[in-house]
Amino acid sequence: MTTFMTILGIVVFIVGLLFSIAWHELGHLSTAKMFGIRVPQYMVGFGPTIFSRRKGDTEYGLKAVPLGGYIRMIGMFPPSEDGTLRKRSTSPFRGMIEDARAAAFEELKPGDEKRLFYTRAPWKRVIVMFAGPFMNLILAVVIFLVVLMSFGINTQTTTVSSVSKCVIPASAKSDKCPAGAKDSPAKAAGMLPGDKIVAFDGRPVKEWGTLQQAIRDTTGPATITVQRDGDRKTLQADLIPNKVAKSDGRGGYVEGEYVTAGFLGFTPASGVIPQTFPQSVDRMSDMMVQGVEALVALPSKVPDLWNAAFDGGERKQDSPMGVVGAARVGGEVFSLDIPPTQRVATMLFLVAGFNLSLFLFNMLPLLPLDGGHIAGALWESVRRAFAKVFRRPDPGPFDVAKLMPVAYVVAGIFICFTLLVLVADVVNPVRLAG
Template sequence: MEILLYVGGLLFVLVGLGVSIALHELGHLVPAKLFGVHVGQYMIGFGPRLFSRKFGETEYGVKALPIGGFISMSGMYPPSPEGADGEHTASRGAFRTLIQDARAANDETIDPGRASRVFYLLPVWKRIIVMFGGPFMNLVLAVVIFTVLLSGIGVQQGTTTIASVSQCVLPAGSTQTACAASDPIAPAAQAGVKPGDRIVSVDGTAVSTFAAASAIIQASPGRTIPLVVERSGARVTLQLTPVAAQRQAVDGNGRAVVDDKGHAVMHTVGYAGVGAQVAYVQQPIGAGVEQAVTNSGAVVSLIANLPVRLWDVGVSLVTGTPRDPNGPLSVVGVGRIAGEVAAADAPLLNRVAVLLSLLGSLNIALFVFNLIPLLPLDGGHIVVALWEGLKRAWAKLFRRPPPKPVDATRLVPLTIVVAGILIAMGALLLVADLFNPVKLPT
């Protein structure tokens, strides 16, 4: 059964990735067709063709390697200038050859009968829409997934219903599992709080979450405050006196705070000795958008530090040390995590929530990564269009003749270098995910 669940989690990610890629390419396809560009192919995957079918002027199909996709638009770049063949014959050097090969491949996409339906002739703003459409679809899908996750399923958090009441106060960090006769009675037990009580207000302030109630209690050490609970349908007012307790300080992200010497920073808080029931609490409808923005910022930060993160992955691979769970992963790594989550000994809803979060985060990564302003990524094509728009605006401002379309084939050598780096990065992550995978916290 565990193996079947593991395979199910893996298939969930593979299917989700396939849908994400398909929608990404659809985001390019739809505006391209709306703007009249001839699109010869719409393909999911790379490598050998598994199957395809032609509808109208476009061939739709799936290829063997589900690591991406593409649409083939006519005339992505301007046609080769006159005399280019002679230049190709006479020129020397690999870079010039690469440029000419790219020009020749681009020329093959331009059908003389559809010479006006080429991508490079579109206005700049239309080209930007076509290229931005792919990443935008990933962003939309991520927002939908996060909205279903946060506003449909909800977020696990402490409710105002009491699950447990401590009978005594134990020192911070104590491993003691039972109360001794000499241990002081916990404030909540002394006040008469019982499991099943629902907190209505603390110190005169109505509360709707356990976190809000805890904040008031922690801010009231040594002070007697009224605690209103609902018990068996009736409201009961209790008098609670939180005791002063030392607890380690945490920052806004819940991480422990340490001083310059690495010692834990402690502070005094009020302690009552109650634990809350945990339940899924549905969030406002805008929570999905907020989560997408937060995840986008995290991915931007990861990409900005990618060389360091990749170096750490390489070191961990060689030394066998545990990898950073927040570091980069390959598709294999994401699949392994999905399989482990699906097979974990946890409630079904918890596992579904984690898998949805994983798929949403994957789409955010596709959204941000594809906007990196380097060819062959979508962001590189957007930069080329913006550069041409800037040149045209400059010429118009100074009443000069309109400039020729930007010939992005001159950037093919740089494109190949970037592609090589991406392949090397993918290979490193793939090997690391196979031989030193990220371990999920237990």
């Protein structure tokens, strides 16, 4: 049964991956057609074509390798300065440029002169190239909201899981009470596991983050109202300053950092709790920030990835994963011993995270990514605006094809990184448990 659920999880993730890719390319396709650009192909996947059908000007199809997708637009790059397509140069860099330019006009037909991508106004090209990543962002936001507000997420609550026996600093290597240690304020006040704290110093509390901050801001006497066995009881506690783990501002902790703050002495219980809309938006904002930070930190992850792939080093939980690793995690999600609703929620979170990563990665202003074409169109707008202000001749379209050598370098780096992640995902994968 576990094997079946693992395979089912992998299949579900791959379906989610293919839908995400198709959704991304649909953004490019719909806006390109809206602006009258001819699109000969809309493909999900790479490699041999499994299925295709032509409708109007466009061939729609599915390819064998589900590692991406593309639409082919006519005239992605302008002709050379003399308005012609030159023969291939013996210079490797010039050859790259001319090959890219030739490919942009490969399927040119009579009447296409007014349906070329590069002839559209820069703002239209920005919309076409931004539409793909934006579709991934929309999908990520919708999934996150559905999961957070309906299924809920594992969150610390105001219910007491355990009560500390004594006062020890959070930085202590052992949680055993040393000789002569004082009872924790929670124990001295008579707090018990299972108590649900509903008010602190007369102020109602409903979530852990609010209660945590109130405790940390307090030293000295405080009243704590708890719900126990259906009744409400008021406990009198005398909070003391103690070294505690630094809060991340969201109810969690910053690993390895400590501050001196008010101390009560209990561990909150966790539960799967639906989030309100403001809470969900706040969490999504945090995810976006964390995603940007992870993208910036990506180069620094290479040494650990190399060690994990070839030297048997530890594969960290925040290590980058490729499609193979993510599919494996998807299989593991479906085999976890958790309620089915939480399996579905976790899988949806995985797909949403993948879409958020697609959005952030594609917005990098580098060719061949969408962000590179956006940057080219924006630069063209700046050049033309500058020429207009100073009454100079229109400089014409910015020739993005001249950046193709850079695009090949970026693509080469990306391929090498992808292969490294693939090896690490196979020989030393990230695991959810154990």
